[in-house]
Amino acid sequence: MNVLRDALLLEAPATVSGAPLFVRRVSVPSDRGALTGATLAVTAEGLVEPAIDGVAVGDAVLSPGWTAYHSRLRVIEHDVTARLVPGGEHELTLLAGNGWYCGRLGWMGARGVYGDRPRVAALLTMTFADGSEVIIRTDESWHAVCSPVVADDLYDGQYLDLARERGAEHPVLVSALETGRLVAAHGPAIVRHESVTPVTVTPTPTGTLFDFGQNLVGWLRLRVHGPRGHRLVLTHAEVLDGGELARRPLRSARAEDTIILSGGDDEIEPTLTFHGFRYAHIEGWAEVTGTVEAVVVGSDLPRTGTFACSDADLTRFHRNVVWSLRGNTVGIPTDCPQRDERLGWTGDIAVFAPAACYLFEMTGFLRDWLADLRAEQQANDGRVPYVVPDALPGWAVISGEEPESVAIWSDAAVWVPWAVWEASGELAVLAESYPSMCAHLDRVRSRLSPRGVWEGDFQFGDWLDPTAPPENPIQAVSDPGVIATEALHRSILLTARTADALGRGEEAEAWRAEAARLRRAFADAYLDADCRILSDAPAVYALGIVSGILEGDAAQAAGDRLAELVRAAGHRVIAGFAGAPYLCDALTRTGHLDDAYALLLGRDEPSWLSPLARGATTVWERWDSLRADGTVNPGEMTSFNHYALGAVADWMHRTVVGISPAAPGYARVRIDPRPGGVLTWARGSVMTPHGLVAAHWQQDAAGSVRVTYCAPDEVEVELGPAATGAQRVDASTFAGIVAADAALV
Structure with a gap:
């Protein structure tokens, strides 16, 4: 990028303690006519807060955010025309913070993963009525001084001494800025x-x-x-x-x-x-x-989707899902925002992306993160790291082995762009990610066992299965090879559909043939004569159904067995990150809608609603992060703000309310509510690229259901059985309700 042409990276000398403040006096000429424009472009290895005359420039905070620094460094541009006066003298300052670049990262005590000190670069371009320009760039003419920030760290906090004097100015250290890794900030700012x-x-x-x-x-x-x-x-x-x-x-x-x-x-x-x-x-x-x-x-993610229903607890749970997503989108999609972690775990967003893309306008945010995923993947020979950006390079996992591709987490390379494509209809999302999808699949295919299934590698499996002991969350009842092979099959099918969308018909057919081969290998390795799956756990049946690896009678048998297991558990959720997002969907697809509703609306632990009785206002990492006796779960990982187990919200949107895209970007829409349980009404809305789509259903005492919906005039609507005879109304009918439901957070 040329917006930082010839700018140098500034670093403070060791004599400047704490967060350094870089200072430059700027004179605005008065002999060139009116100031017609002024742009300040900034970037940082770390955080940077630009200010003019002591007043912050722009609304962004924690800028420029966290990226795969070895490949991508964001440049933020600010229009500062109104802040400068011809003939005036101004002080331009850049406060530099450690941020993700040189602060603490992860739970193993790592500090300065990318560098030891923050560095910043900036370029101020002023244009005048006579056509001339004046450019002020970061170079040796700047000075560094002590700021009131004595210490700063994302995990540990900030020490701010407002009685501290700025003190003497010190010469800065300068180094070249590698312009090849500078990228425009296409994603939303943190605000x-x-x-x-x-x-x-x-x-x-x-x-x-x-x-x-x-x-x-x-x-x-x-x-x-x-x-x-x-x-x-x-x-x-x-x-x-x-x-x-x-x-x-x-x-x-x-x-x-x-x-x-x-x-x-x-x-x-x-x-x-x-x-x-x-x-x-x-x-x-x-x-x-x-x-x-x-x-x-x-x-800064615009809200797009809403949900409300007759069950106050379920509506509250949905609000908790929204709050958890908000708290875990500080620059990148994270697992949690509070403890010594806050990393871009790929598995969490892999399962949650469809719900996220309904609730908020996620396209720019996730496309930006997917660019980091591709950069990290290329640096790892096709392997998608557990976290993106990869702050744990070379991390030896629980097994003691070096990292390898892992199901669901690495599948984010496929599942996330597909979710964005379905919500946005932007084909560029698939075009950008298709090589990454193929590289991921090629890497995993090289790892398959002689039986042709994905077994033997370390897997997170059905992470945080509630039957696992608190100290060992990986000890799920479901077989990790089964989970991995099912997830792989889903990725192959989605990659085939991506190839179709991109006009790569021959490649699509090759991927479908690969999926067929994997289905046969799965049946030989993991299915018995009664279509029972190895380990006979809810997660393996749920993921087996939604992944498409089970077809026909085998899929129906899996759904019937899943329903048996769910009933035997008293309609409690006996599954973790890999299985829980898909339980209700799998039950619904195989004719067990009543069981899906009983599972969703259950109050007995473990369940989606049980934390509400203990004051939950976000989704928890564990079903029992706070136990019934008021004590905190003794497990090492006990976050009270994790959106992964809230991924069932996608099923709530598509099935309880009944809104789903029948074509990418909601170019066609399906209105197909499936009333059930004790609910007597439900409503929801989503602001699509074409306009507002909303639906509301109400059940009377006799059990009759009345459906009302709206959709843009140019959008074709497919109606499900319960919506036959539904009334299509103008969007204005829903406007007040949508605003009220969105304000519930």
Whole structure:
């Protein structure tokens, strides 16, 4: 990219402690006519906060975000025309934070995975009425000074000393900027979304406890007046244990901000970190006056999909799904936003992508992340890493072996672009990802056993199966080879359909032939004479049905057996990350809709709704992250904000409400609600590329169902059996309802 032409990377010398502030005075000429435009382009290895005359430039925070730094470094452009005055003198500053580049990453104590110090680059271009330009770029003319940020880390928090003097200016260290890895920021920026006021404020022996009533992601904003040098210590947690912050689930993440007051009226936001929390404790608050609110931070994703129904708990669960997605889209799709992890685990978004693409406009966000996936995959000979960006290169997994492709997690290379394509209809998504899909499949095919199935490699399998012991979440009842082979089959079929969409007919046929071969190998290896699948667990039947590896009588037998297992479990969810997203779908496809509803609406643990009775406002990593007795699950991995188990929301959208794309991008729409359970009504909507699609059904006392829907005039609508005779209305009929349902978060 030329927008940073000849700019150099700036680094502060060791004499500048904490987060360095890079400073340059800028004179705006007055003899060239009016200033017609001014653009500031910035990038960073780490985080950068540009400001002019002490006022932040733009709304983005945690910028430029996290990418596969070895291949991709985002450039952010800001229009600063209104901030500059011809003939004026301005101070241009760049505050540099550690961020993902040189802060802590992962739970193994790694720090500085990509580099030891943050580096920034910028270029200010001013254009004038006479056609001339003035360019200010980062180079040796800049200086570095100490900022009020004494320390900053995404996991541990920020130390902000507002009484700290800027001090002397120091020469900067400069290095060349590799322009080959500069990319435009096509995905949405990370921004402040809203602020949340506390619902309760409780004095404690050591300070003050604030409950914000919602598990969220961001930081605290303080407006405070207190003595100069007074210290406030802000600690965060998602739940309470014995009335105190439950800090153990954070593992080694300190999640603590320290603020030293200036002695004046301070407005404080620790913007070089973020936390996942519902509760915050402030030590030293009793000695000051002021207000506290939580600032919700995340990628700027427009809301597109809504859901509500007659069961208040199910509606609340859907709200929890939305909040978990919001909290885990801070730049990249993460597993959790609070502990010493916060990584782009590929398995979570692989299963959740269809639900995500209904709820929010995810196209730019996920296309940007898929570019990182491809970059990491190319660096690993076709293997898709467990996390993207790959902050754990060479990580030896639980088995002690070097990483290899792993089912569902590596399948994100196929499943995610397909979900984006179905929601957006943008063929470029498939064109960009098709080589990556093929490389993933080729890598896995080289790993197949002599029996022609994917067995013998390390697998996460049905991760966090609730029957597994808390200390060993990989110990699922389902056979990992079965899960892996089923997931592979789904990826092969989707890659064949991708080849069809791209006009690669011969390749599509070759992939379909490969799928047929895998189906035969699966039957020989894992099916008995009664069509029972090896390990006889709910997950293997559910994934076997939705993956298409079971056909005809075998698929029906699997559905019947799945229904038996679900009933025997009292309609509790006996499956983890690999199986739970597909249980209701598999039951529905094989004629067991009543069991699907009983499973969805069950309150007995483990179930989707049981956490609500314990105050859940987001989706948990474990079905029992907080146990019935109020204690936190003793397992090492106990997050209270994980969207993976909320992937059932996709089935809720397609089956409970009945909205699904009949063609990519909702060029055709299917309205096919399947009422069931105790629900008496349900409604939902999605803003498609063509306009609003919404549906509502109501069941009367006699059991008759009335369906109302809207869709853009140019969109053909297919009606399912329950929607026969449905009334098509104008979008304005739904406008108020849609706005109200979207506001429920």
